[in-house]
Amino acid sequence: MTVHPAPTALWPAPHASGAVDATVHVPGSKSVTNRALVLAALASEPGWLRRPLRSRDTLLMAGALRAMGVGIEETVSSASSVSGERVTGEAWRVLPTDLHGPATVDVGNAGTVMRFLPPVAALADGPVRFDGDPRSYERPLNGVIDALRVLGARIDDDGRGTLPLTVHGAGALDGGPVEIDASSSSQFVSALLLSGPRFNQGVEVRHIGSTLPSMPHIRMTVDMLRAVGAQVDTPESGGEPNVWRVTPGALLGRDLTIEPDLSNAQPFLAAALVTGGKVLIPDWPARTTQPGDRLREIFTEMGGSCELTDYGLEFTGSGAVHGIDVDLGDVGELTPGIAAVAALADSPSTLRGVAHLRLHETDRLAALTKEINELGGDVTETADGLHIRPRPLHGGVFHTYEDHRMATAGAIIGLAVEGVRIENVATTAKTLPDFPDLWTGMLGAA
Template sequence: MTETPATSALWPAPLADGAVRATVTVPGSKSVTNRALVLAALASEPGWVRRPLRSRDSQLMSDALRAMGVGIEETVSSSSAGSGTGQSGEAWRVIPGRLHGPATVDVGNAGTVMRFLPPVATLADGPVRFDGDPRSYERPLGQVISALRALGARIDDDGRGALPMTVHGGGALEGGTVEIDASNSSQFVSALLLSAPRFNQGVEVRHVGGNLPSMPHIRMTVEMLRAAGAQVDTPEAGGEKDVWRVAPCALLGRDLVVEPDLSNAQPFLAAAMITGGTVTIPDWPRRTTQPGDALREIFTEMGGSCELTDAGLVFSGTGRIHGIDVDLGEVGELTPGIAAVAALADSPSTLRGVAHLRLHETDRLAALTKEINELGGDVTETADGLHIRPRKLHGGIFHTYDDHRMATAGAVIGLATAGVEIENVATTAKTLPDFPKMWTDMLSGAGK
């Protein structure tokens, strides 16, 4: 966990002066957008990605694919503009091209870019250099590197098992069977599956480590592959436990509408919980593989209530928050927001199953413990999570460590705690552009 500079700008987190009543249109899912871009880039024909998330992570993905020879045209789609949903009418037309190097990929600190694109680069003709933010050098990548080597790739990482590195693409990859320990990130599995239809033999991925986190994200990858025409055998479909098989095939160009990012709806739902108000999130899907859908159950257990209507998800709070004992192993990205709400509850909470969060944008368990405690809280880091005993909080600086979910967690605490200042709130642009304006609009009832 590397603290960001003390000179970073401070944003006074607004204190709620009453019950929030607003409709908040959440931008598209980063997880869906970046998977869709990869699959469209590897397809045999052009496709559309409609209502994509425009954020730092998705821009890094599109810029990287362009650098390797993929055409991505950004337009306003007439079919979605005027849909009446309040969603963006933007659409990206993806035109597959001959993948090539030399190219340089800036991954920033985006896990999807640093993990999903090295397999793509093995299919390019020529070298592809991967580099990124300093934190990206510390994030786990060795399992993807070793797996690609076992499948026939040539990668120069100077023995680090991490960035920076160069993938020497040969225009194709043999593929086959590979063992991988994905207990640190489900993205290791998704990375290999997404490019597998283009491998000569496809791929058989065998997870051989401990508990596999964030399974909804793997299910998302599988569903999107199948929708693009791939044949995927999975444990859920009666296959072997922790084994996924993808057959080689030509992927179809799709016309995909990206769902709202349900995990990014979390701070707005939390605002309704904390203030005893009501927030509506338009276009909440009735069926989804997004981990954020678990918020309906988790926040209801913590004292809220919700209804899925034609207008979207309508979520209400009473102003009272109950503690929770919950395993977040499958939905770890929700931990910072849940921890922030739990710090304002009327009883203790235990958040379990999220040891892998130590390897995310920052060490999220250490960061949450430090920042909540410095506002007067009582948080103890456990082997695989957090134990939170609510106490009266006070104002102070809430550091974000260049982590978008730390910034939104601080804003949630600031609703009920005067004097909270968020350091580097601009880091929310990673997945949630214009968060400060969305937040103040929500509090004024103008979050349309």
Template sequence: MSDRTAQAGHWPAPTAPGAVDATVTVPGSKSVTNRALVLAAHSAEPGWLRRPLRSRDTALMADALRAMGVQIDEVVNPAGGEAWRIIPAGLHGPATVDVGNAGTVMRFLPPVAVLADGPIRFEGDTRAYERPLHGVIDALRRLGARIDDEGRGALPLTVHGAGSLTGGAVEIDASSSSQFVSALLLSGPRFNKGVEVRHTGGALPSVPHIRMTVDMLRKAGARVDSPQDSGTPDVWRVAAGALLGRDLTVEPDLSNAAPFLAAALVTGGRVTVPDWPRRTTQPGDALRGLFTLMGGSCELSERGLTLTGSGKVHAVTVDLHEVGELAPVVAAVAALADGESLLTGIAHLRLHETDRLAALAAEINGLGGSVAETADGLRIRPMPLHGGVFHTYRDHRLATAGAVLGLVVPGVEVEDVATTAKTLPDFPELWAGMLDGRGNDTAGVPGVPGTSSVRGTPTVPAAPATPATPAVPADGTRG
């Protein structure tokens, strides 16, 4: 981490010539796309997924489901953008699944694989072998599944699918990842007795993502009891039953909007993200409150969400436990603030694509900053920053954090900016378009690097009408 000399192949992060003023169309949500693919694979009838994200993580999910027998046809409707037709079929092996370094793929698909007829082998990137899977593996074993992981609680592993699973009640420790809970809930309707998941560990991170899972299950026809319904903390129940084939339009990925909105904040400019939903379960919606605290102002209108910077960045003390994925960009903004910031509740980020806390501290400090790790977060003292290499450790959110710093710090070189294709295809082009005011209406269409090719040519029906949504209260809260 000590070599700060710019090298060939590093991306020179552009420095903003002044206040940014742009409209940026953010591609669809990775979290919604991959959950929708799993639910569609379990459905009793075909469904449509419109405006899905095409990125490495979603391509890995789609290709894994194809390997288990699900038909996914990708088509382009000139009048309405891209749509995927998902035709469920009998799940079967043998098959080998490449999870890359995608948490949703490595955690959501073992419960799917136990319902396949035959063995499913799971492999992935080197870092994926270091990420915890014990919560899903242990729970599936207690429910009767046969899984061979040689006692690692991690990849590589083989799920010996028996075509069905009895299901029932199970206790897990999901304190290292809320995806353990979502993984079991998403396949729960296909278990013979459904599933009851009880979290028994420490504080549960990223709870909004579980709320997203529950909401999507219900909209697919599942009967779900959540802690909010039963009053029983940390217990979720999904009844056995058929799921509906849906026609779903994917929302923009609000977490991926973070670097673009941050650009308005740190340059004192203005950025609009079209199609920002008025009601959503996406954790990224918290950006409105976070960046308002840090000196911006937000307006949600028919145009979308517009964030306007004030020319000053304020320090904050915030608990990011539920929205840890926003922490890298928030940390970058905090390094440019008017005082010391404290980000708490994010110890679980040490188990993400990389140890994000150590990486953020090392890379911001390498540019002259003063960042110290705490037991569960980061303490960030603003210092004069200088150029140098910002390493990404193959972590897409580290790359976008480096880009934000580069807006106001000349000479920042982001190593391996291509890692952003994990969830945000064509990020360098989107970033350049934001800085020079060009539109980006082609964001997320077929042909982006790192995604699978278009398959099939079914006719795309017209999308269903979108129901009216209530206005957001003036204080920005959701009902």
């Protein structure tokens, strides 16, 4: 686990004086925005992204595509919300072009950027160098690097299987069949599928690992590919287990309105659960591939209730928070927030199926164990998750390890525990800009 620096820029986590009652407009989905940017950049005609998330991860993705020649124009437009209202917001017009190097890509610590763009760079004419934050050097990329080499790409990584690296684009890529082990990240599969329509032979990705986390994210990739005209065969559509095939072909430009980020809605729903209050998230989609949609089921089991209306999702806490025994393998990004709620519950919890979180923005299992325990908690790290026994907690510094979901987990605990101070809450800008203002605004509405 990354050693945290001396605590600086401590943010006093607001303590809830009563039940929250608020409407929170959650910004657009990072996962959808970054996939949409890649598909629009590879399309045969211009496209629009309306109400995109504007955060560090998405701006890094846009900047990387611009470095390879893609035009991305920012403007203001109006679009229909789920509830039928006309909503004015930012829009990005994406103008695809022949990709080219030399270019330099800063991935920050964004898994989608570091994994989705090397296949794109293989289609560019010229070298594209990838670099990022120090933590990005520790995150595995071998699944993408090795697969691209099999498919015909030339990549220099000095044999590390991690950043920094250079993709020597040749303007095209043969493609074809490839075997990968995506046990550490489903993004390895998505990365190859997203660019697959532009490979000369398309791509056939066969996962040969023992587990495959975050399947909803692969389904999101497949749905978005099909929406822009790609032909994709999947295990769910009658294909072989653990095999995805993408046929070569042109991609259409789309006019896409980005859904709210349901995983980023988690701390606000948790606030209703922890305080016995009520939070409304407008424009929660009736059908979605976002992993965050499972919060409706998980937080209901932990003591809340929810109603999905034409306007959005209304979530209400009962005043009691119950422990849970749950496999989060498909929705691992929800683990920090669920762990925070579990630490405030009336019975123990076991969170399973998330060994891969040790390779995320930080080692999330070790970080959650250490930080909750330092506030008086009783968390034990297991082989594939956490066991949490609720105990009375006290104030203290909650370190974030430059991990946005650690910061929001600390904020959840701070609602019920006075004196929690969060180190570097600004790291939430990775996917949830203006989180402190949204958080205090929610409490101000109580």
